[in-house]
Amino acid sequence: MTLLTWQALTLQLVNPFRVSYGSSDTRQAFWIRLAGDEGWGEGTIPFYYNIPNEAMTAFWDETARRSGPLPDDPADIPAWVGQVGPSPARCAVDMALHDRIARQRGLPLYQLLGLPEPKPMISSFTISIAEPDEMAKMALDIPQYSIIKIKLGGDNRDEARLAAIRAARPDARLRVDANAGWDAEGAARLVERLEQYDLELVEQPVGKDDFDGMGFVQKHTRLPIAADESVRTLEDIEKLAAVGVKAVNLKLMKVGGLAPAVKMLRRARELGMQVMLGCMIETSIGITAMAHLMGLADWVDLDAPILISNDPFDGAHFSPQAEISLPARPGIGALLKTAP
Numbered sequence: 001m002t003l004l005t006w007q008a009l010t011l012q013l014v015n016p017f018r019v020s021y022g023s024s025d026t027r028q029a030f031w032i033r034l035a036g037d038e039g040w041g042e043g044t045i046p047f048y049y050n051i052p053n054e055a056m057t058a059f060w061d062e063t064a065r066r067s068g069p070l071p072d073d074p075a076d077i078p079a080w081v082g083q084v085g086p087s088p089a090r091c092a093v094d095m096a097l098h099d100r101i102a103r104q105r106g107l108p109l110y111q112l113l114g115l116p117e118p119k120p121m122i123s124s125f126t127i128s129i130a131e132p133d134e135m136a137k138m139a140l141d142i143p144q145y146s147i148i149k150i151k152l153g154g155d156n157r158d159e160a161r162l163a164a165i166r167a168a169r170p171d172a173r174l175r176v177d178a179n180a181g182w183d184a185e186g187a188a189r190l191v192e193r194l195e196q197y198d199l200e201l202v203e204q205p206v207g208k209d210d211f212d213g214m215g216f217v218q219k220h221t222r223l224p225i226a227a228d229e230s231v232r233t234l235e236d237i238e239k240l241a242a243v244g245v246k247a248v249n250l251k252l253m254k255v256g257g258l259a260p261a262v263k264m265l266r267r268a269r270e271l272g273m274q275v276m277l278g279c280m281i282e283t284s285i286g287i288t289a290m291a292h293l294m295g296l297a298d299w300v301d302l303d304a305p306i307l308i309s310n311d312p313f314d315g316a317h318f319s320p321q322a323e324i325s326l327p328a329r330p331g332i333g334a335l336l337k338t339a340p
Contacts, residue, residue: 003070004096006043006060007031008053009340011281011308016128027281027308028053031340032060032092034070039100040334042286043092045253051086059089074101074112078259087232087256088280094257095289095332103331109292110326113262116295120325123318124149124175124301127165132157136164139172144320147173147200149301153181159193166197175299177203180229184213188220195223200299201276203249204228211236215243224274234260237267247274249301252290253282265296274298281307285334288315291324292332300324312340 009029016025024047032041043060045051071080077097081090102112110118125145127138129152139148150165152158158178166174176199182190187205194202201224206213208229218225226247227240232254240248248268255261268275276299277290287302294300302324305311315334317325327333 002035002064003066004032004034004060004064004093006033006057006092007340009283009312011044011283012310013281014307014309029281029283030056030060030092031283031285032096034096034100039096039098039103040285040332041092041094041096041099042283042289043086043088043253044280044282044286045086045088046280049254051088055086056089056092059085060092063093070100071097072101072104074098074259077257081257081259083256088253091252091255091257094259095252095286098258099289099331106330108326108328108330109258109289109332110295113258113292115262115293118292118294118326120319120323121294121297121300122147123303123322123324124173124299125303125306125322126177126301127151129153129161132160132164135161136168139165139169143169145322146171147175147322149175149177149203149303151177151179153178158190162194162197173200174198175200175203175301177228178205180204180207182206184210184216187213187217191217191221191223191225195221199223201226201247203276204230211239211243214240214245218244218246226274226276228278229254231255231264234264234267237264237271237273241268241271241273245273247276247298249276249278250293251278251280252286253280258289261290261293265293269296276301278302279304283308283311283334284313284315285332288326288334289332291316291326294324310338312336312338 029044124147224246228249314337
């Protein structure tokens with residue numbers, strides 16, 4: 001019997017998504033289903049992570065041919081999934097296995113994981129890179145969203161962009177994400193100037209492998225520097241804490257699933273770091289799975305269902321102000337609402 005099947009989905013973005021790596025108006029997602037629809041998962045990654053879709057589908061094809069029973073204890077999932085294969089492909093299988101066990105036990109996912117009950121939290125809403133006046137207009141056009149995440153990085157207009165947005169939305173809580181678009185010394189000087197715009201945090205100012213650079217920028221600002229692309233493993237958490245970085249952004253697709261994400265979240269907490277729960281451009285399967293971890297988070301950036309126009313799933317509920325609450329259903333809690 002085939003253990004799982006996968007289906008490709010093309011997600012349509014409401015607006016083109018521009019970051020320091022490039023621009024796109026669609027994203028490829030994959031819906032993973034265990035045999036008998038016992039559990040669902042998702043494997044989705046942006047083009048700029050350079051993970052070919054063929055590498056992910058090859059992992060799922062190989063997994064589908066495995067023999068023997070599926071794990072019935074969450075503690076056995078990491079060994080069953082293994083460490084070989086692209087992280088979003090492993091994430092999809094990890095997610096589906098957790099969903100299966102939680103459904104069988106009639107538990108919401110957070111209870112299966114031994115996490116606090118998540119209370120509703122407001123997600124940030126992302127504005128992609130554009131001209132300063134265009135970004136200010138984007139901010140004005142979303143008065144219902146009180147937390148704005150601003151994509152920056154790569155040229156000498158970043159401060160002008162932020163200044164325009166702050167002038168347009170003096171009421172908003174602002175977070176900045178450079179997507180590794182700056183160098184360490186330039187980032188340190190720029191972030192010191194950006195403090196005047198009343199920011200909550202600055203995310204990934206320098207390259208993903210520049211741990212010392214991340215620490216250098218952190219030493220030059222009172223703002224939390226949040227690592228995103230630099231956080232892929234538990235060892236990365238240790239390295240970032242050692243150089244003084246104050247925060248991390250965890251994403252299921254990036255770290256390989258729920259089991260490693262929970263371990264990394266708990267370790268970050270032990271080290272006194274703040275934690276953001278983030279996402280790729282994903283469907284409500286992935287977003288809802290991550291929302292089950294909100295009980296241990298400081299910030300959430302899970303706005304993907306707002307950014308896409310054709311999410312085929314119903315999962316976490318978003319209020320008009322982007323406040324996220326979980327569905328009262330066992331497992332991840334995602335249902336199919338439209339034919340993909």
